[in-house]
Amino acid sequence: MTSELKLLPCPFCGGEAYTRAYNDTFWVRCERCGVETQDLHLTRPQAAEEWNRRAPARSDAVARLVEACKATLRAWRPCDDMRCECSSCEQYAELAEILAAVEKEMQ
Ligand SMILES: [Zn+2]
Ligand SMILES: [Zn+2]
Numbered sequence: 001m002t003s004e005l006k007l008l009p010c011p012f013c014g015g016e017a018y019t020r021a022y023n024d025t026f027w028v029r030c031e032r033c034g035v036e037t038q039d040l041h042l043t044r045p046q047a048a049e050e051w052n053r054r055a056p057a058r059s060d061a062v063a064r065l066v067e068a069c070k071a072t073l074r075a076w077r078p079c080d081d082m083r084c085e086c087s088s089c090e091q092y093a094e095l096a097e098i099l100a101a102v103e104k105e106m107q
Contacts, residue, residue, distance in 0.1 A: 005044060008052050017051060019044050069099050
């Protein structure tokens with residue numbers, strides 16, 4: 001194993017990734033959530049390169065999305081009453097909950 005074959009952790013679940021081989025083609029798959037590289041490659045390094053190139057790009061995009069959502073949530077609180085149950089406040093609470101779950105998964 002050379003350092004160029006080192007695979008980054010899965011951007012979705014942080015799981016460990018492995019190179020798979022079949023009929024002289026290679027791809028990379030996360031053992032935990034099953035996400036795979038899009039293309040089949042003729043060499044291991046090529047498959048590793050695609051995985052490593054796409055993995056951080058995706059998690060960066062998700063991180064930016066989470067930050068943007070957090071900023072929006074901070075700026076938009078529908079009502080002053082924390083226990084209000086109007087539909088806007090319900091949606092606000094739901095979005096905050098989903099956001100917290102996504103942030104937890106990203107760690
Ligand atoms: Zn995964
Ligand atoms: Zn309300």
